[in-house]
Amino acid sequence: MSEPVGTPVSAREAAELLASGVTVRPRGGGTKWAWAGAAKPDVVLSTAALGGVRELNAGDLTAVLGAGLPLAEAQAACAEAGLMLALDPPGERSTVGGVVASADSGPLRHRYGAPRDLLLGMTVALADGTVARSGGKVIKNVAGYDLAKLFAGSHGTLGTIVEVVVRLHPLQASTATAAATGDAQELARGALALAAAPLELERLDVRWEGGSGALLAQAGGVSAAARAGRAAELMREAGLDAATHENDDGLWEEQRAGQRAPGGTILRVAGLPAELELVLTTAERHGAALVGRAGIGTSWLRLDAGAVAAVREELAPFPCVVTDGPSGLDRLGPRDPALVALERRVRERFDPAGVLV
Amino acid sequence: MRLVGELQRICGRENVLTDRDRLRTYESDGLLHLREVPAVVCLPGTADEVRRVVRACHEAETPWVARGAGTGLSGGALPVADGVVLALSRLRRILSVDLPNGRVTCEPGVANLAVSRAVAPTHFFPPDPSSQVVCTVGGNVAENSGGAHCFKYGFTTNYVTGLEVVLPDGEVVELGGAELDRPGLDLVGAFVGSEGTLGVATRVTLRVVPVPETVRTLVAYFETMEDAGRTVSDVVAGGIVPGALEIMDRLSLRAAEEATAAGNPLDVGAALIVELDGPTAECGARLAEVLAICERNGARGVRVAADEAERELVWRARRAAFAAMGRISPSYYVQDSVIPRTRLAEVLGRIEELAAEYGFPVANVFHAGDGNLHPLVAYDARVPGEAERAEELAGEIVLACVAAGGSITGEHGVGVDKKRYMPAMFSDEDLAAFQKLRCAFDPEQRANPGKVMPTPRLCGEVPGPYRQHPLEAAGVAERL
Numbered sequence: 001m002s003e004p005v006g007t008p009v010s011a012r013e014a015a016e017l018l019a020s021g022v023t024v025r026p027r028g029g030g031t032k033w034a035w036a037g038a039a040k041p042d043v044v045l046s047t048a049a050l051g052g053v054r055e056l057n058a059g060d061l062t063a064v065l066g067a068g069l070p071l072a073e074a075q076a077a078c079a080e081a082g083l084m085l086a087l088d089p090p091g092e093r094s095t096v097g098g099v100v101a102s103a104d105s106g107p108l109r110h111r112y113g114a115p116r117d118l119l120l121g122m123t124v125a126l127a128d129g130t131v132a133r134s135g136g137k138v139i140k141n142v143a144g145y146d147l148a149k150l151f152a153g154s155h156g157t158l159g160t161i162v163e164v165v166v167r168l169h170p171l172q173a174s175t176a177t178a179a180a181t182g183d184a185q186e187l188a189r190g191a192l193a194l195a196a197a198p199l200e201l202e203r204l205d206v207r208w209e210g211g212s213g214a215l216l217a218q219a220g221g222v223s224a225a226a227r228a229g230r231a232a233e234l235m236r237e238a239g240l241d242a243a244t245h246e247n248d249d250g251l252w253e254e255q256r257a258g259q260r261a262p263g264g265t266i267l268r269v270a271g272l273p274a275e276l277e278l279v280l281t282t283a284e285r286h287g288a289a290l291v292g293r294a295g296i297g298t299s300w301l302r303l304d305a306g307a308v309a310a311v312r313e314e315l316a317p318f319p320c321v322v323t324d325g326p327s328g329l330d331r332l333g334p335r336d337p338a339l340v341a342l343e344r345r346v347r348e349r350f351d352p353a354g355v356l357v
Numbered sequence: 358m359r360l361v362g363e364l365q366r367i368c369g370r371e372n373v374l375t376d377r378d379r380l381r382t383y384e385s386d387g388l389l390h391l392r393e394v395p396a397v398v399c400l401p402g403t404a405d406e407v408r409r410v411v412r413a414c415h416e417a418e419t420p421w422v423a424r425g426a427g428t429g430l431s432g433g434a435l436p437v438a439d440g441v442v443l444a445l446s447r448l449r450r451i452l453s454v455d456l457p458n459g460r461v462t463c464e465p466g467v468a469n470l471a472v473s474r475a476v477a478p479t480h481f482f483p484p485d486p487s488s489q490v491v492c493t494v495g496g497n498v499a500e501n502s503g504g505a506h507c508f509k510y511g512f513t514t515n516y517v518t519g520l521e522v523v524l525p526d527g528e529v530v531e532l533g534g535a536e537l538d539r540p541g542l543d544l545v546g547a548f549v550g551s552e553g554t555l556g557v558a559t560r561v562t563l564r565v566v567p568v569p570e571t572v573r574t575l576v577a578y579f580e581t582m583e584d585a586g587r588t589v590s591d592v593v594a595g596g597i598v599p600g601a602l603e604i605m606d607r608l609s610l611r612a613a614e615e616a617t618a619a620g621n622p623l624d625v626g627a628a629l630i631v632e633l634d635g636p637t638a639e640c641g642a643r644l645a646e647v648l649a650i651c652e653r654n655g656a657r658g659v660r661v662a663a664d665e666a667e668r669e670l671v672w673r674a675r676r677a678a679f680a681a682m683g684r685i686s687p688s689y690y691v692q693d694s695v696i697p698r699t700r701l702a703e704v705l706g707r708i709e710e711l712a713a714e715y716g717f718p719v720a721n722v723f724h725a726g727d728g729n730l731h732p733l734v735a736y737d738a739r740v741p742g743e744a745e746r747a748e749e750l751a752g753e754i755v756l757a758c759v760a761a762g763g764s765i766t767g768e769h770g771v772g773v774d775k776k777r778y779m780p781a782m783f784s785d786e787d788l789a790a791f792q793k794l795r796c797a798f799d800p801e802q803r804a805n806p807g808k809v810m811p812t813p814r815l816c817g818e819v820p821g822p823y824r825q826h827p828l829e830a831a832g833v834a835e836r837l
Contacts, residue, residue: 057697057699059590059594059698059699060698060699060728062697082594103543113515114537114538116543116546117511117515124790130789130790132784132790133787134787134790136695136764136782137762137763138695138697138727138762138763138767139727139728140503140512140727140729140764140767140768141764141766142500142501142550142764142767142769143765143771143775143783144771144779144782144783144787144788144791145550145551145794145809146514146547146550147794149514150544150794152546153542154542154543158542170596170597171596172596173596192457195459195567196456196457196567198567198568198570198635199636200569200635200636221639222642222643223639223642227639270536270538270539270540271536272460272535272536273457273458273459274455274458296537297458298536298537319536319539332540332541333540335540336530338528338529338531339530339531339532340541342530343541343544345797345798346547346794346797348797349794349797349819350793
């Protein structure tokens with residue numbers, strides 16, 4: 001990276017940089033830098049000096065985190081208090097701000113939602129040089145517009161996230177995972193049965209590569225082992241070959257890793273749980289490896305860049321987004337012009353001069 | 358008014374009201390002391406009629422207010438004088454139920470409870486405001502409604518995946534869809550809770566979830582609110598996330614008991630409802646932990662509901678708390694502030710001081726898990742000056758909650774009622790950022806004007822011509 005880097009030490013300084021007349025792109029851990037394609041900003045806004053666990057209110061299940069804080073450090077601080085920030089996307093160097101700005105998530109998405117669902121408040125630096133806060137520090141609050149959700153997933157195009165307030169959850173006393181292998185039809189059947197079962201699963205994932213796949217269901221809490229056992233039974237009823245694992249960290253690490261392909265191509269498919277078999281057979285036909293959230297419907301296909309257009313067409317109308325991948329690929333695919341026009345109106349208000357690139 | 362003829366052509370003569378007596382039905386929402394008679398009320402029967410009505414208002418430069426069942430408690434559906442009320446009560450069809458994917462698509466006038474009924478007995482729609490029998494999905498979307506089960510299940514915003522919206526210029530746009538993780542800005546997230554100021558939703562896609570295997574409900578009685586509050590803290594510190602945690606104080610308990618005869622004792626300082634739901638194995642183990650915590654904190658007695666009928670009795674008393682205040686006071690004023698739960702004792706102490714200073718009884722009903730406090734200020738509107746002083750006291754309570762790090766509203770919305778407190782929570786720069794969003798959707802500010810923002814602000818033109826993003830210029834379109 002050859003662009004000059006500005007490292008503001010406060011929200012105010014970040015806002016001054018955004019208003020300085022040059023084009024700017026924020027960067028946290030830099031793990032998703034390539035997602036923006038080939039365009040280069042004049043200056044990189046590093047959030048490295050905007051980190052820190054600023055508040056950890058264990059009794060209130062809330063935390064105030066600087067955007068530049070590495071997610072792993074946030075997790076470590078929460079774990080010390082017996083809590084967790086229920087976000088587990090891949091990327092060891094990812095920062096809290098980067099994960100929120102890219103709306104990235106991992107297997108815990110199944111029970112706890114995406115970053116948007118965990119945000120209670122946010123402070124952003126804006127292109128007009130102002131610093132704006134929305135939301136609050138309490139877990140229930142409807143005062144004012146929910147700008148935190150608007151900025152989550154906006155990839156830095158509306159302003160720079162400098163601080164977030166998040167909801168925390170209790171760290172599960174124990175976990176256990178049921179894992180099963182089978183063909184696409186069995187996996188799809190098992191996934192639907194598990195998604196409908198009142199097991200309160202922490203995670204429910206699928207993976208697929210080279211003609212076969214697996215379904216993974218993790219339960220947490222004091223009854224984790226018993227519920228994982230019940231999940232394994234449901235998998236067997238669906239025709240799958242199932243076993244339970246109490247040391248399950250490695251299984252889930254692999255699921256997270258499957259969401260990235262450094263140097264390769266990842267197509268993120270926003271599907272629906274009941275269409276899992278279609279997504280699996282499409283992946284198989286194009287030689288793609290897949291990890292996915294079986295109860296949510298989102299999958300990550302690792303494939304040849306040349307297969308993107310065909311997969312997108314076969315899975316239409318599911319939105320398919322290229323995350324990792326060579327520049328020059330159509331990253332977003334076809335979009336509704338009316339929606340794009342409205343998004344542009346929002347961007348014009350927050351960044352009229354188009355400096356946030 | 359030329360617009361009236363146009364509205365009659367769109368909705369049919371019988372669905373456009375201009376008669377003053379009939380208009381008065383729409384003069385307020387659940388916050389009865391704020392009233393404004395609109396110029397005209399129209400009741401469109403289809404999404405396309407809604408679009409044409411909004412378009413006609415846009416062309417006639419006339420402000421409009423969308424309205425569901427009118428159960429809101431912040432004046433969010435207060436009409437604008439000389440404006441149009443767009444009543445959505447005829448748009449009450451459930452359009453599709455897709456249980457394998459956990460989705461329901463419906464029109465905005467569908468009642469909240471009707472969604473859960475449509476997916477019973479296997480699934481339910483978690484947001485459950487007290488008014489759920491009548492309040493509408495459209496209203497829930499506008500207000501980001503909560504209810505008693507938010508601590509575990511979240512709010513309306515966590516369950517809306519897609520919206521068809523008519524923008525204030527009459528254009529129709531699809532935000533989100535059935536799928537999650539779609540590319541682009543989270544405009545669904547921005548729209549939910551925008552209190553009708555960004556447009557009107559004509560179709561809503563909701564996520565519904567499996568019904569828990571087991572529900573265990575208990576009421577524990579304590580000498581003091583502090584004991585009840587400490588019990589909640591210990592439950593949360595134990596890693597337990599109950600479906601609901603509700604505290605009623607002595608006064609609200611007395612009122613509810615007079616109304617429902619649920620069998621609650623009257624000589625206690627507080628009642629704590631704990632509802633555990635989820636897998637049977639998990640609930641059973643956690644129930645034992647909760648009972649031990651109650652005992653450790655000096656509970657005077659604990660009743661565990663033995664069956665659904667007993668559970669319903671517990672909730673009937675809780676839900677009746679607002680209306681029941683009418684039995685012990687001619688008038689009351691409900692607040693909706695939020696505090697960090699760990700500041701409960703301190704804030705309750707401050708509320709007590711304020712109540713004594715003003716000389717009004719204040720009853721407290723509390724969604725204890727998420728810190729949402731509903732103080733009810735009891736007064737007599739027939740006594741000149743009391744209403745004003747009660748409102749002043751309620752305002753002091755709101756400000757005390759904000760000072761403790763809380764919020765002016767947890768679920769009722771800002772509307773008209775609380776917009777004056779917005780500056781206590783948000784700076785000028787914060788409010789200016791809110792206004793940017795508003796102006797992107799509604800530059801003429803005709804959708805529900807006068808709500809949310811404390812003072813009127815103009816939108817103005819976007820300064821200078823929009824410069825294409827380098828990313829757009831490079832042909833990679835918008836960023837992800």
